[in-house]
Amino acid sequence: MTTGTNRIMDEFAKLMTDAAGAAQGVRKExxxxxxxxxxxxxxxxxxxxxxxxxxxxxxxxxxxxxxxxLAARIAALEARLAGEGH
Structure with a gap:
């Protein structure tokens, strides 16, 4: 009887493995x-x-x-020009 039980358990394990593989394939798709x-x-x-x-x-x-x-350069140039104008 243990041989029959082992065979059933082996078949069940194989079925579960196949089902898990199929589920993984479906998940990937x-x-x-x-x-x-x-x-x-x-x-x-x-x-x-x-x-x-x-x-x-x-x-x-x-x-x-x-x-x-550029704004800083313009400000410096304007300040220089203003200083030269006086």
């Missing part, structure tokens, strides 16, 4: 389909990607710094 749909949805919204945002942000910071430097 659902994740792939979800990710593809999410990507299509985000692309349709014309959302800026993080890399593009960071690149534009860096350009804006650089432009602001250059603007501040």
């Amino acid at each position: 659902i994740e792939t389909a979800f990710n593809a749909q999410a990507e299509r949805w985000l692309n349709s919204m014309d959302i800026v990607k993080r890399e593009e945002f960071e690149a534009v942000r860096e350009m804006a910071i650089k432009a602001r710094d250059e603007n501040e430097a």
Whole structure:
């Protein structure tokens, strides 16, 4: 009787392993389909990607710094011109 019980347990274990493998496959397919749909949805919204945002942000910071430097130079030149005029 133990041989019959062992065989039943072995078959049950094999069935559970197969079911787990099938569930894993289905899960992977659902994740792939979800990710593809999410990507299509985000692309349709014309959302800026993080890399593009960071690149534009860096350009804006650089432009602001250059603007501040130019404003300081203009102020210095104006002060010098005002001093020479007296």
